Every structure is written in C-alpha cells, then in structure tokens.
Amino acid sequence: MxxxxxxxxxxxxxxxxxxxxxxxxxxxxxxxxxxxxxxxxxxxxxxxxxxxxxxxxxxxxxxxxxxxxxxxxxxxxxxxxxxxxxxxxxxxxxxxxxxxxxxxxxxxxxxxxxxxxxxxxxxxxxxxxxxxxxxxxxxxxxxxxxxxxxxxxxxxxxxxxxxxxxxxxxxxxxxxxxxxxxxxxxxxxxxxxxxxxxxxxxxxxxxxxxxxxxxxxxxxAAEAARIGARLAEVLGVPATREAVARVPVERLLEAQAQIDAEVLSSPDPARWGTEVVASTMPFHxxxxxxxxxxxxxxxxxxxxxGDVDVLVGTNADDWRFGPVLGGFVDQVTEDALAGPVEVYGSWSTAAFGLTAETALRHYRAVDPARSPGDVLAAVMTDWWVRVPALRLADAHTSGSGATYAYEFAWPSPILGGRLGACHALEIPFVFDTLDLRTRQMMGGALGEDPPQELAETMHRAWIRFATDGYPGWPRYDLDRRSVMRFDLAPSVVEDPYAAECALWEGVR
CATH class of the missing domain: 3.40.50.1820 (Alpha/Beta hydrolase fold, catalytic domain)
Known part of the structure; x- marks a missing residue:
C-alpha cells in the first residue's frame, strides 16, 4: 500500500x-x-x-x-x-x-x-x-x-x-x-x-x-592539520578546501586509503599524533x-x-572483533606487546599508553589463561570504549538528566565462540531484527539460534528509555555505579570495572 x-x-x-x-x-x-x-x-x-x-x-x-x-x-x-x-x-x-x-x-x-x-x-x-x-x-x-x-x-x-x-x-x-x-x-x-x-x-x-x-x-587541531596537509600532498594540490573539493571523489578515496595505510605501516606518534596512531583513524x-x-x-x-537523559554502555568483549576477524589474535606475542609503537603499531600496548608488564599483570589477574592476543583485545576494548563509557557516565551524573549504564554480554557462537560479545553484536537485539539474519549488520555473527527473548528485553528497554527516560533498572550514580548486564539471564551488577578504571586513570 x-x-x-x-x-x-x-x-x-x-x-x-x-x-x-x-x-x-x-x-x-x-x-x-x-x-x-x-x-x-x-x-x-x-x-x-x-x-x-x-x-x-x-x-x-x-x-x-x-x-x-x-x-x-x-x-x-x-x-x-x-x-x-x-x-x-x-x-x-x-x-x-x-x-x-x-x-x-x-x-x-x-x-x-x-x-x-x-x-x-x-x-x-x-x-x-x-x-x-x-x-x-x-x-x-x-x-x-x-x-x-x-x-x-x-x-x-x-x-x-x-x-x-x-x-x-x-x-x-x-x-x-x-x-x-x-x-x-x-x-x-x-x-x-x-x-x-x-x-x-x-x-x-x-x-x-x-x-x-x-x-x-x-x-x-594541530594533528588534524598535519593530516590534512599530507592528504593535499598525496593529491598533488594546494592544502586548501577549495583545491581538494575539485578532486574527483574516487581519487579522494584512494588518497584517504593511502594515508590509512601509511598510519598502519609507519605508526610514528611524532608524525601522526598519539590519538591517530592508537585509533588508526586519520580522519575523525x-x-x-x-x-x-x-x-x-x-x-x-x-x-x-547535563539536562539530557543518557544511556551508555559497551559489549563485554567489544574489541575482539578486530583481532579475531583480522587473524592476528594468535600472532601477538609478549615481545610484540612490549615493542615500540613504531615497530608493532597497534600490537604494542605502548600505543595505548600502558606498558606490557602492567597490561599482562592486570588482565591475567582477571583470567590467567589469557594469551597475549587476548590481553591486547582487552586493552583495546578498555581504551576504545569501556573506560570512556564509564567516564562519560561518571561525568554526566552531576547534571539534571538521568544516567543509566549497560553491558551486552551474550557471546556469538560462531568461530568456536572466539568473538565473544564483540563489537556491534548487540545491534540486531536492540532493533529486534534477529529474524533478518544476514540482511542486517552483524547478522552473520548470530549463529543458528540467537535468543529472541534477549532481543525483546533489550528492544523494550530502549523503547522505555525513549518513551519516559526509564529503561527498567536503577540509575547510575557514583555510590553504586549500577550496570545492567544483558545476557540470557539479565541482571544488575555494581561497579563491575572498578579495577579497569583505576588501571587507566591518568592514561585514558
């Protein structure tokens, strides 16, 4: 119709x-x-x-x-x-x-x-x-x-x-x-x-x-300006917006890809800046x-x-997505973790502001069986999303708007479960579209029988929040730091990552 x-x-x-x-x-x-x-x-x-x-x-x-x-x-x-x-x-x-x-x-x-x-x-x-x-x-x-x-x-x-x-x-x-x-x-x-x-x-x-x-x-700003100048140099045009705007779209995408490759192959913080080297995103x-x-x-x-109601969270194994699908989670060694940024790039914990000794000691205290690649994935998860999310929640509690926090913990069953509850896996649950399978983002990671009840629970919580500002669990505050953990049996946990936040204090 x-x-x-x-x-x-x-x-x-x-x-x-x-x-x-x-x-x-x-x-x-x-x-x-x-x-x-x-x-x-x-x-x-x-x-x-x-x-x-x-x-x-x-x-x-x-x-x-x-x-x-x-x-x-x-x-x-x-x-x-x-x-x-x-x-x-x-x-x-x-x-x-x-x-x-x-x-x-x-x-x-x-x-x-x-x-x-x-x-x-x-x-x-x-x-x-x-x-x-x-x-x-x-x-x-x-x-x-x-x-x-x-x-x-x-x-x-x-x-x-x-x-x-x-x-x-x-x-x-x-x-x-x-x-x-x-x-x-x-x-x-x-x-x-x-x-x-x-x-x-x-x-x-x-x-x-x-x-x-x-x-x-x-x-x-200074780091972004250097990257802009490098893009113009690759394109062979003056470093002005007007000159770059005259470059065909496909050529601009090619130059962008070249700079991406340069950051990955030569991750020099003095050239690109520490934020770009750690994130490997020249343009953001x-x-x-x-x-x-x-x-x-x-x-x-x-x-x-401060007057906006905020719901913020991450997935339990967010950044395993890259190391597992990129094929390098099993290639990372303790020497690589301890190596200089210029040699190992994002395989080095130094790219994220931690020494390898500190990272290995902390993340293996949580799980002694973690390989160097597992430790790297945990470091990347905390640097990229977990610690920033919790710090945002902390900062926002002083305003008049409500603050809520969540974690998505259901692990993908594909690849022998190695992805865990990885990046973007929660999206089909939030949208309640498990039945669309591969006709949606991350549909291929859902396996044969994803839990529809969990999708209904998350989808309903997002709607409740949008409707009246209350997703269905206690507010996040600095006393309890309540986090709703979404898994087969959803539950509220209190301050689950206090040790990680302490580890990254002054670093991220």
Missing amino acids: EAIVETRHGRVHGTAVGGVCSFLGIPYAAPPVGALRLRPPRPAPRWSGVRDATVLGPEPPQPRFPRDDPMGLLFDPAEMGDDCLNLNVWTPDPGAAGLPVMVWSPGGAFHFSSGGSYDGSRFARDGVVCVTINWRTGADGFLYFGEGDDGADLGLLDHVAALEWVQEEIAAFGGDPARVTVFGESAGAMCIGDLLSMPRAEGLFRRAVLQSGAAHQVVP PVVDGDVLPAPPIDRITAGAG
Whole structure:
C-alpha cells in the first residue's frame, strides 16, 4: 500500500505494510556537490509533485563493504551518489501525534555511514517513530587544514542538520519533536558524545543512547592539520578546501586509503599524533575550537549536555572483533606487546599508553589463561570504549538528566565462540531484527539460534528509555555505579570495572 506525507519541502510517498509506514531516502540537506562539496550542509531544496520515498537514497562517499562477505557480518544495500544527505523514517501512523522519536546514527570507524543498513520497522511496530541517517565520513566529513578553516567536522554538522530536519518535520510523521532520542553505535555513538558537548546541538534531542562509543575519540587541531596537509600532498594540490573539493571523489578515496595505510605501516606518534596512531583513524572529529570548542568529555564534565537523559554502555568483549576477524589474535606475542609503537603499531600496548608488564599483570589477574592476543583485545576494548563509557557516565551524573549504564554480554557462537560479545553484536537485539539474519549488520555473527527473548528485553528497554527516560533498572550514580548486564539471564551488577578504571586513570 501507498502512504503520502506532506513535508515543508514537498510531499513524499512511502510504503505501508503490516501497520508500519516507511519513507526512505528523504533529503535533509542539499546534495554536497559542486560549490557545496566539502562545505557545511545547506537546506534541502523544495520539490514539486510527490517524491518517491520507497527506495533507499544514495549514501556518502566511502570505501565499499565487500559484497561477497563470507561470514555475512556486514550489510550495506545502498550505493554512493550525490544526494547522499538523506534519512529514512518508519512510523506506525503518519496521522498520529506525540509519538516518541528515535534517531539512529550508524557506525563505521568514521570510514563508513549507511543509514540504509538498518531496519527501523520494529520500533515503529511498537509505537516509536524511527529515523536512520547518513552522514559524511573520512576526509569527506573530517578534513581539516588548521586555523581559519571554516569546514571542520562536517560529519557532526550533518548530524545537526538531520536533527534540525527532525525538529521541523517529524510531527508530519506522527512524532513529537520534544521527545527525540538520538542513539548510535561505535562511531555513531562517538558522534553523539560530541553532540552532547556541542553548542550547535543544544535543544535538538531530549535523550541519548551511546552503544560502544563515548566522548573521547577526537583529534587535536594541530594533528588534524598535519593530516590534512599530507592528504593535499598525496593529491598533488594546494592544502586548501577549495583545491581538494575539485578532486574527483574516487581519487579522494584512494588518497584517504593511502594515508590509512601509511598510519598502519609507519605508526610514528611524532608524525601522526598519539590519538591517530592508537585509533588508526586519520580522519575523525577535530577539536577545532568552534564546532567542538574543547574535548567533548571535558565539556560534559563541566556540565554540557547535563539536562539530557543518557544511556551508555559497551559489549563485554567489544574489541575482539578486530583481532579475531583480522587473524592476528594468535600472532601477538609478549615481545610484540612490549615493542615500540613504531615497530608493532597497534600490537604494542605502548600505543595505548600502558606498558606490557602492567597490561599482562592486570588482565591475567582477571583470567590467567589469557594469551597475549587476548590481553591486547582487552586493552583495546578498555581504551576504545569501556573506560570512556564509564567516564562519560561518571561525568554526566552531576547534571539534571538521568544516567543509566549497560553491558551486552551474550557471546556469538560462531568461530568456536572466539568473538565473544564483540563489537556491534548487540545491534540486531536492540532493533529486534534477529529474524533478518544476514540482511542486517552483524547478522552473520548470530549463529543458528540467537535468543529472541534477549532481543525483546533489550528492544523494550530502549523503547522505555525513549518513551519516559526509564529503561527498567536503577540509575547510575557514583555510590553504586549500577550496570545492567544483558545476557540470557539479565541482571544488575555494581561497579563491575572498578579495577579497569583505576588501571587507566591518568592514561585514558
């Protein structure tokens, strides 16, 4: 069946199936091409007639996921194209009013962004208007040339533009612009941590869910400017935004890939900066002094975003994803852990600010059977997401908004269970889409019989949080630090990672 909605930019027609209406590929900003390439988002133009919203719109420039992914872990049905700043909406009833709204920011290591990889229909089935967005990544979204560059952090400004669209248009789809929850995973969650701190995002959302990402992954301006200069050098153009904007998209992606390879092959902190070497992400949010006035966690500690309700958490074995699927978890040795960054790169604990002796002693005290590769995966989990999430929770407790914390602990059964409860595995549970199998992100890691009851429990908790700010367990506070652990038998645990937070004090 067909569904038609009148927006301020024109009418759109979507699809109505089983009590859920979907509207795909709606532009929230003008196509970032021509004079708008590598520039902040501008309002989308109006259209006449009725716009087709039954198929996904194009996604921003980015490397391609492998289409023949043998494990069925990655799912991206969209194609790159000019009109890429678009979003998708699922609603139970466009004629309704006052429904809670959830806006999803997809992850992808600041290399990828595809709102079309996620199906929001189950949220709509359960009374929520769900929106998934595209945003610019890589050099396209985070190129920076230093002081005076007025195009910093375009990927974050895309989020702001999408949320402004939600404020203006979501009532036409049955949603309440005063009841907006942003939620995201990995780089998407890190962007939400940034939004909590950004003056330009104030008032655009009431609640926030950060899944395996917090408010720490940012690049100092000087380091980002050096990377921008190197990109221009690789391209053979002047180090200006205008010059790079004239480079064909595919050539820019090739140059970006070259710099990625240079960071991995020669991880010199003096050249790239410590944050880039540890994260291996040359292009991600920049503390430019304007879009991001200061490191986000510092601003949150000082009270920014304090009136927003926050739910933040990680997966128990978050960063095992890379070492296991990358094939190097069994290649890491104790000598590699103790090696200099310039030789071993991210195999060295020094890249993350810990000595190998300290890391081995701490993580083997938790589990003496851990191999050097297991220790590295635990170090990466804590550096990337666990400790940042807990520090964000600590910082946010001083505000008027509620703070809640969670951990997803159900382990993937594939590869003999070696992935554990790895990065992104929680997404099909949150979206309640286990039945989509490999037609969703991480579907191939679910195995033959994933626990549907756990999906229903998590999905319901996210909806409760978006609806009234209470997911169903005690608030996180500095006395008890309560964390809901989602597994076959969900339970609340208190301060489960006190030792890890103490280990990383002054380091991360």
